[in-house]
Amino acid sequence: MGRIIAIANQKGGVGKTTTAINLSACLASLGKKVLSLDLDPQGNMTSGLGVDKDEIENSVYNLIIGECGIEECICKDVIENLDVLPSNINLSAAEIELIGVDDKEYIIKNAMEKVKNKYDFIIIDCPPALSMLTINAMTTANSILVPIQCEYYALEGLSQLIHTINLVQERLNSKLYIEGVVFTMYDARTNLSLQVVENVKENLEQEIYKTIIPRNIRLAEAPSYGMPISMYDPKSSGAESYMMLAEEVIHKGEEKE
Numbered sequence: 180m181g182r183i184i185a186i187a188n189q190k191g192g193v194g195k196t197t198t199a200i201n202l203s204a205c206l207a208s209l210g211k212k213v214l215s216l217d218l219d220p221q222g223n224m225t226s227g228l229g230v231d232k233d234e235i236e237n238s239v240y241n242l243i244i245g246e247c248g249i250e251e252c253i254c255k256d257v258i259e260n261l262d263v264l265p266s267n268i269n270l271s272a273a274e275i276e277l278i279g280v281d282d283k284e285y286i287i288k289n290a291m292e293k294v295k296n297k298y299d300f301i302i303i304d305c306p307p308a309l310s311m312l313t314i315n316a317m318t319t320a321n322s323i324l325v326p327i328q329c330e331y332y333a334l335e336g337l338s339q340l341i342h343t344i345n346l347v348q349e350r351l352n353s354k355l356y357i358e359g360v361v362f363t364m365y366d367a368r369t370n371l372s373l374q375v376v377e378n379v380k381e382n383l384e385q386e387i388y389k390t391i392i393p394r395n396i397r398l399a400e401a402p403s404y405g406m407p408i409s410m411y412d413p414k415s416s417g418a419e420s421y422m423m424l425a426e427e428v429i430h431k432g433e434e435k436e
């Protein structure tokens with residue numbers, strides 16, 4: 180059965196979307212069938228994978244308000260082995276639309292039932308908030324992958340995130356677990372990055388991925404060409420590290436089985 184991984188951290192700018200895009204693409208290039216589900220109204224995963232977010236007919240928003248079925252929203256074969264369930268700014272109205280709706284925590288989960296068996300991996304990009312969209316991601320997912328930026332305030336907000344994950348696990352999705360944390364934007368030239376990694380390792384009782392994502396300008400450039408790093412610059416350090424992360428994610432899943 181496929182694995183559903185939500186990339187979550189309510190802090191903005193920590194590398195969620197970059198990780199969601201490039202982990203998706205690297206898993207696909209390793210032959211896994213992948214669905215990239217964009218739950219951020221900014222739609223940056225959508226555009227970063229090459230889907231024009233202003234031209235999409237049906238997005239996650241239309242799915243949430245019941246205007247279309249899931250199959251009508253999925254952009255097929257955006258990249259070999261990779262489909263995209265896109266979003267755009269319309270999704271920012273979803274929180275309001277969900278007020279008073281029955282089972283609003285499970286709208287996405289219920290919608291995914293129909294298609295999830297078609298994929299080896301479903302990668303969900305979460306918005307930078309502990310909102311109803313993020314809760315929907317957490318009820319849909321098997322596990323959460325938490326990107327942590329190698330900067331001074333790295334641990335800030337993490338206890339809130341972990342508390343939220345625990346609440347969801349107790350009340351809404353008993354199987355949910357934290358897949359692990361991934362360090363992003365590691366800068367080998369500064370002591371700070373190293374200190375952050377050591378500090379987090381000492382203070383956070385969570386699984387930590389061996390792969391550390393370096394700060395790499397090519398990762399920041401790629402989205403403006405609508406390409407994941409594996410296509411934009413496959414020889415870059417960014418591409419190599421996301422490929423290693425993908426292999427680690429696959430391997431971890433096999434260990435769990």
Ligand SMILES: Nc1ncnc2c1ncn2[C@@H]1O[C@H](COP(=O)(O)OP(=O)(O)O)[C@@H](O)[C@H]1O
Pocket residue numbers: 190191192193194195196197198223307363364365392393394395396398399400417
């Ligand atoms: N490893 C990296 N090296 C260089 N720039 C990065 C890296 N990861 C992310 N960025 C850049 O940092 C910014 C924030 O990253 P993003 O993935 O959008 O974070 P989030 O989704 O958590 O808000 C973006 O401009 C992105 O291009």
Ligand SMILES: [Mg+2]
Pocket residue numbers: 195196197219223305
């Ligand atoms: Mg983002």
